[in-house]
Amino acid sequence: MTKLRIGVIGASGYTGADLIRLAAAHPNIEIGPLAAGAHAGQTLAEVFPHLGRVEAPTLTRAEETDWRGCDAVFSGLPHGAAQDIIKSLPEDLRVIDMSADFRLRDASVYEQWYGRAHEAQDLLAEAVYGLTEFYGPEIAEARLVACPGCYPTAVLLALLPLLSAGLIVADDIIIDAKSGISGAGRALKQNTLFAEAGEGLSPYAIGAHRHGPEIDQEISRAAGRDIVASFTPHLVPMSRGELVTCHVRLAEGVTVGDLRASLDSRYHDAAFAHLLPEGRVPATQHVRGSNHFIVNVFPDRLPGRAVVIGALDNLVKGSAGQALQNFNLMFGLPETTGLEQQPLFP
Template sequence: MVKVAVIGATGYTGAELVRLLARHPHVELAALTSHSFAGQNMDRVYPSLRGFTRAACEDLDPVEALSRAEVVFLALPHGHAVVVAEEAEKRGVRVIDLGADLRFRDARVYEEWYGLKHPNPALSARAVYGLPEIYGREIAGARVVANPGCYPTSAILALAPLLKSGYAEIGSIIIDAKSGVSGAGRKAQLTSLFVECNENVHPYGVAAHRHTPEIEQELSRLAGEAVRISFTPHLLPMSRGILCTVYVNLKEGVEEEELRRLYEEFYREAPFVHLLPRDQWPHTRWVYGSNLCHLNLKVDRRTRRVIIASAIDNLTKGASGQAVQNLNLMFGWPETTGLEHPGLCP
């Protein structure tokens, strides 16, 4: 059994981690930290966990949490992960960071978009970006993994085969994305109130969302050249889920059958990514609570543009499920361990 610490266990991503890890056959929950709920058992904070874990939430110094663990999950707000990751490295504890602090190979990009001075650019540069379908081999040997954001996971999985193939007109990418309210976290804020988000859909972070440079970083690596995108997220009145609809102009001569074969081959060994039949478009409900990503695509012959749709659960494949998938790769277990369940539908 591998001893695991979750720092920030009572936010939505932390709780999702505990939900998944509590049933993982190779994991022992050795430390769960929380300032707000210290002294309470996790199944008191989240009664849905009753019968699965009696682990206590503790207001631990990170050093104490690390002393109990072989791997640590950091479910912290941006700006707080680096100091813990540094200490973990010193102690030989592997790190999976679910925040933004280690996702950027160039820390100057992080500083520009997040408005914070990065305390350890070298650590960020050597952290492995934790998208298993693209970087599985690197993750397997990693000591520090930067778990991707939820929107980037959905968008990159939708575009990776196309960008890798060279079939796309690079300057034409438009990503229209929609997320459930849990993507904003558990803290109280005006836009997350029921009367504000119910029966309402609205764009936010227009031309300025912090996930934009993360998506561009990874698409640029896949394309082998600099990629700039138009990315607009929207908030939907649902608890969980992300749907990305992506529009890209194609180079001359690229046909839909060729693209379908390309996607099927690219994800042939990816257990959680499924290209749906051509007449079946992704629904967020179909992946609800799962680590799955559903994809489909269609070429609009009139415009020579391909339309790609991807659906994930923002808390599972978009955060904690993907973090467990990374854990499995890091310790040499089957990639699907602890994650083999379908979406909850209806």
Template sequence: MKQHMGDMGRKIRVAVVGASGYTGVELLRLLINHPVVEITALTSESYADSSIEEVFPSLFGILKLTCKKFDPREVAKYADVIFLALPHKTAMTAAVELLPLGGKVIDLSADFRLRDPAVYRQWYGVDHAAPELLNEAVYALPELYRQQLTAARLAAAPGCYPTATLLGLLPLLKREVIDPNSVVIDAISGASGAGRKPDLPLHFAELQDNCKAYNIARHRHTPEIEQELSRAIGREVLVTFTPHLVGAVRGILATITATLVTSKNTEEIRTLYQEWYHNEPFVRILPDGRLPETKQVRGSNFCDIGLAVDARTRRVIVVVAIDNLVKGASGQAIQAMNVMMGLDERAGLRLPPLYP
């Protein structure tokens, strides 16, 4: 159901459940400047009864709300849209409690991204608490599921690696330009993608001046990537996905290669992407001679894509850059909210990247 609430003079009341993490504070940073949003409720188990200004001094004098322990009835009472910025395996229970109380739920965890409960158990090690909701939840990549989002009450925000990968590959797969069985993804992430909880590998002395591969052949975003690529073309797609952690705070840089099945040069591939994404407000196809860099999208909801064809090996190389906390998480969730609520998709997200 489309709701043009901003046009009706009443602001959309928004709650953030799990406001004390990185995706939580990024939601707040962006929502504060949203023209038709009022932030009405915040929850945090770790910082219950603390002012959000104390939790995040960056918000001092900007947002004066106190974090409360999660009570679904209290949250639903004050919100039209509820963002779940909770850990995997926790968000699904909160969603089950919130949905019968009305309002729309946008989950930033992985709990509703996978459609098969057996696949969820395989990769996350627990039974899903609400398998009946998996087919209802809309995968909240607006560039792929915009129409479905307009009627959704439950949306599952994609992961950061899948966002970069899907936007980078969809035009090639949908136009049958590449061999679906030849896809190799090498992607680099900043440390904020691991969340705010202290962990030895994320300590400054461990991470700074370092770059390392991790979770090879077993990263939890793999089934998410394969699910959505397979759905896009109606046949099974398997990929080789290797993630890396680099000594930076923000950013995803994905380098994707695949074998061409048609004779295409770089300019023809670029034209394909420009036509595919010409109406997308946040996807930027870079001109010849330019490749994406994480610093050029930092703090923004943009996805930058650069392209090249290696004629010698008949492989196409797609390079994608996003900010993992914005287009890879909180910004994309707000973009989905805008679609769900019948608003301008760019509302609250018209921010240029932070540079340098």
């Protein structure tokens, strides 16, 4: 069986760890160099004891790592740092980036929301947005894939089919989103301390979350004009999981049944996106640890409106799993390879 050698940059973060966890069970992957700044010189077992039985080299600094011999590199670095490292990689390497640095197509929008100029605009121009279910053919041919953020993945999978078909009013979308604490990354932050986040639920980055313009970018493409959605994220005291509740207005003459039919048509043969049976409510515990996304539609008590609810694991389908799904397409492998594990329950 052919083995493809991969490297991981940002291997000591949550997304890096989940990527390694999934890659270790992938029949076509050999885990190569692992780069992590603060943890350089440590073994994988020292950084992540749960991965102690995975055969992998000692962690190194990215700038000191020899990437020769790798077929692909996954990047789990924070925004800003990713573009600096990726632009220095060998040009023959295929890159799957899980940061925000190549998601926004407009460099000026990136600068506005991330507070620094984009310094790899040639790479930005060639990057393919890695929402697998909608950009599969382009991803298969890409050298650089920019995996979507976890919130945009859930929102876009829930809404793009409906927007493309003109079934909902694009100017009237309200997104109530909730994510587990791992979505904030592994760095120490006061608001994610157990005593601060536990036993409570809190909104954050109200009207100013960086995933907002990413959502706008893609729903605007689907709608064929510039759209801004109302998007409010919330922090939930659980390790992983994400649920989005999207309040939408139906187009003239459209029913909730039409929305379900559209989603069923779009995802009927999809490997990882699924419309649930009528009346069944999506929940994070139904996708935990898996690469699956589930969605359903419900009538609102307000006439002419509907509620579209989607759930995924923010570290898998919302990050590392989707990255591996894109890797499979890039190297001509079955889309599901290494990703067929079922959700963990309870």
